[in-house]
Amino acid sequence: MEQAFGDGSYDEQALQELTGETFLSAVLAAIVDPYARAASGLTVDPEALLLAFLTDTCSTAELRKLGLPHNLTTEDCFRLLRFILKCQKGVLPGKDLATHTRLWLVFDGAERLLAYSPKERSLLSNGLITLLSFGSTFITCWLNIADPLLDEEEITQIMEAYGTKIWQYLDYKLVDAPEEKITAEEIIAHAGEE
Amino acid sequence: MSFKPLEQPAMRKHAEEIIERSLCTGDSIFVLSNFPFTVLKELKEQVQQTWMAGYGGQGRPLVNGLRGQTFELPWADEHPARTLWNRFVEMVGLSGMR
Numbered sequence: 474m475e476q477a478f479g480d481g482s483y484d485e486q487a488l489q490e491l492t493g494e495t496f497l498s499a500v501l502a503a504i505v506d507p508y509a510r511a512a513s514g515l516t517v518d519p520e521a522l523l524l525a526f527l528t529d530t531c532s533t534a535e536l537r538k539l540g541l542p543h544n545l546t547t548e549d550c551f552r553l554l555r556f557i558l559k560c561q562k563g564v565l566p567g568k569d570l571a572t573h574t575r576l577w578l579v580f581d582g583a584e585r586l587l588a589y590s591p592k593e594r595s596l597l598s599n600g601l602i603t604l605l606s607f608g609s610t611f612i613t614c615w616l617n618i619a620d621p622l623l624d625e626e627e628i629t630q631i632m633e634a635y636g637t638k639i640w641q642y643l644d645y646k647l648v649d650a651p652e653e654k655i656t657a658e659e660i661i662a663h664a665g666e667e
Numbered sequence: 668m669s670f671k672p673l674e675q676p677a678m679r680k681h682a683e684e685i686i687e688r689s690l691c692t693g694d695s696i697f698v699l700s701n702f703p704f705t706v707l708k709e710l711k712e713q714v715q716q717t718w719m720a721g722y723g724g725q726g727r728p729l730v731n732g733l734r735g736q737t738f739e740l741p742w743a744d745e746h747p748a749r750t751l752w753n754r755f756v757e758m759v760g761l762s763g764m765r
Binding site (some may be wrong): 504506520524526527541547550554557560562570573574576578582585588589590593595600605609610611612613614615616617619620621628632641645646648653 | 690693697699703718738739741743747756
């Protein structure tokens with residue numbers, strides 16, 4: 474994050490300009506320096522408390538100790554990830570290669586979405602849209618189907634499970650259904666040979 | 668945009684071409700694929716080399732390079748969307764986010 478601002482100068486206002494809101498900029502500021510925002514006289518390590526905040530939930534008292542108003546929703550998590558990735562990429566405007574890092578993001582096992590509940594499908598698909606919509610430069614993002622045995626119909630089902638919005642960001646569809654589907658018996662026989 | 672399904676070797680070649688093109692413009696690309704993971708890894712290494720060598724041979728070495736992150740989508744029984752975020756936090760840690 475420090476690198477993202479070029480000369481290393483950033484403050485909460487810079488983070489607020491980046492996120493466009495106070496809550497996420499406060500979380501980012503806490504990530505940058507958990508000790509600066511934490512209440513004085515803490516008996517708990519602010520870093521440990523912040524990790525609990527990021528990966529679980531905190532009680533009201535713990536939130537107060539961190540100087541944060543509420544817990545993260547899943548949507549907040551993806552927005553936060555979007556800004557962290559943006560910082561990793563470099564926040565300076567323009568396409569000056571010297572001030573940017575190229576991000577290579579792989580989301581593997583795309584077909585697992587088929588087993589998700591409708592709510593989880595929507596949360597994840599919208600989360601990916603949040604990540605994809607944050608900038609037009611320096612990102613290569615793969616949504617990769619890990620199962621090589623899926624046919625075209627099944628691949629269509631997977632795409633439908635993601636909804637329609639995400640595909641407006643799609644630049645290339647590099648999927649290829651196998652010419653011959655391997656049967657379960659062949660897989661078992663092959664596994665026995667190894 | 669290209670939505671035409673391609674044969675495996677041609678698909679790989681096509682992937683190399685579009686990645687190289689995106690490197691030259693700095694543009695972002697979003698790709699749906701069903702490559703074996705090893706192929707994705709090879710492509711990433713190839714991009715890394717091209718990028719570090721100076722932007723497609725333009726002779727300008729890039730100090731920032733390429734930063735790769737791989738997220739395996741969680742299984743259905745573990746609050747997948749939230750788990751994906753938690754995996755990121757576990758992967759990079761607080762210091763990695765700074």
